[in-house]
Amino acid sequence: MLTSRLRALLLPLALISGAASSHAQARPIVLVYHQVGAGSGASLGIAPQALRQRVETLRRLGYRFVTSSEAARAAPQEKVAVIQFDDGFESVYRLAFPVLRDLGVPGTAYVIWSRLDQPGSLSRAQVRELRAAGWEIGTHSHRHAALADLAPAGLRRELSVPDGEAARCVAYPLNRHDARVRRAAMAQGLSCGVAGGPPALGRPDPLALPAPAITPWDDTLLPLRARWGLDARAPLLLAGVTEPVLDTLLDQGAGEAPAVEPPLTWNPAHYELLGNGLISVAWRGERETRLAWREGRWSLNAAARRGVGHLDGAYTGGSVAFNVAPITLAAGWDGSGPLLGGAVSLGGYGEVWGRASRLGGAWTWGAGATLIPADYVQLSAAHGASGTQLGLRAALPWQDGEGRPLRLGGGYRWGEGAGPFAELEYRVGSYSLTAEVSGAGRFGVKFTSVW
CATH class of the missing domain: 3.20.20.370 (Glycoside hydrolase/deacetylase)
Structure with a gap:
């Protein structure tokens, strides 16, 4: 029998992978x-x-x-x-x-x-x-x-x-x-x-x-x-689809890892700030993978965490979202049961979002916001059972004609990974690499591809 975490990924990832290998x-x-x-x-x-x-x-x-x-x-x-x-x-x-x-x-x-x-x-x-x-x-x-x-x-x-x-x-x-x-x-x-x-x-x-x-x-x-319809992202897309599934199968063979909260900043109703798609993989004391794919007013979203905390906890979740501006509603499944989400756009300045899922037999929730108050400036906030995070990111006025590829960011976390953190991101076209160092003594990197 498939585990509930594997089922959580099957629908969105099967549809996403179908794009890379469509006949x-x-x-x-x-x-x-x-x-x-x-x-x-x-x-x-x-x-x-x-x-x-x-x-x-x-x-x-x-x-x-x-x-x-x-x-x-x-x-x-x-x-x-x-x-x-x-x-x-x-x-x-x-x-x-x-x-x-x-x-x-x-x-x-x-x-x-x-x-x-x-x-x-x-x-x-x-x-x-x-x-x-x-x-x-x-x-x-x-x-x-x-x-x-x-x-x-x-x-x-x-x-x-x-x-x-x-x-x-x-x-x-x-x-x-x-x-x-x-x-x-x-x-x-x-x-x-x-x-x-x-x-x-x-x-x-x-x-x-x-x-x-x-x-x-x-x-x-x-x-x-x-x-x-293949392009240079096909290997990335294939890896992003199969890696969480393989992780889940390996978890099943080694015994179930303890279920943990979704990623603090993950929005299962991701649409307002989404292009046609996104793949990201991060390593910072744990491994986190996110996928998103947009089709018209629909979006498919998936997230996976592995190696969380001293118990090596794991999370896998997937959702399908539908947008009727300014509202996006999402429903899906994660390792513990049903997953619900929603987001409201803020008149072109960003969005606020929320999600609810079950963990340990009880409902748990998370919420956040992303604001773009001025060009090349982004404010973010997220709160859930595992903690709270506030962040600020700004692009340096360098290579203005290339979209200001160098960005600095930072903020503070309470709860899981508590302490200040700082980020340095560099973009090459639609690809980016981000390095993070935190007061909790963690160093992390994240690779992202958008289109």
Whole structure:
């Protein structure tokens, strides 16, 4: 018989893993590049001849090439492909435009408006010529900000399109977005967005189209990527799905570990601050894994803890949540029984959330809040039976055009792991690595991937 902890993961993780190995064709397929003629593979660059080969490969597979907004409106059975260029480099006009014009393929260029007419970037005259040739010009924000880290005023500023320009779609810088960002995009008149990441299980959200990351081996692997929708996160997704399940099976073989509280800051109604998905693994005296996957108004959430305290306690829980703005409600199962959760958005400034589950035959609860009162500043609080935590995180004003990748944080915990703590986080695109040191004498690291 399966343990209750294993059952807690089966529903959400089976659905999540199905996305990584779906037999359905990935439609639409979006190929995202930056520079042309400089670098290749994981550097997000492509040579003109490789671009030609990839277009011809997809055509042989029956794909029709369209722009981003056309892909967002395409019928589910259509096999459409998008050639997308982010950042607005001048090499797109000089090297990619002639190749695609010769092939009769429209491209979509997402420009950073503050960089137009700068050395190495597209000029306004070149943008007009691309539009006249059937290309779509979208927005990549005003300054290439990390949109999910901005307060409402910052979102309006970054998503606005300059006078005299027009855009239907946004490519979210660094693949970072959430429900607040998607609503702000709609409020600015944008009807589609590209979010990166593996394909959706069902019909893609027009405001968060998947765009699997390119690889250095796409000249060979592109037919497989087109069929299965795999991207560079596929190994991470597979590991994130199977690791908690294997842990639970090993626990079963070694005897049940004592059940403990859910992770203090885990929100089973995770939606308001979620993009299309998230994987995180943390080690700080225990091991903690979290998974989230969004499909339209639905989200799937799972969390697991192992090696908690001197008794080596364990927790496994999973939930399904549904959003009817501004409220998200969740229900699921954990190692001790039913799991309930809920969250309320705070007008674009974050959310408050709560959960209830059974532990030791009695109901226990937890609650918390995440606030974004100003651009690149985040306040958090969480409280449960195991303790209380207050935290503050802020991004340093360094590499502003790359979303301020260096962040400092800290706070205080009462109860489990009591004492002050400090964090240092560094981001590379949609991946981040966080180191933590606490007054309780613990050192921890956390790896996170979002899309």
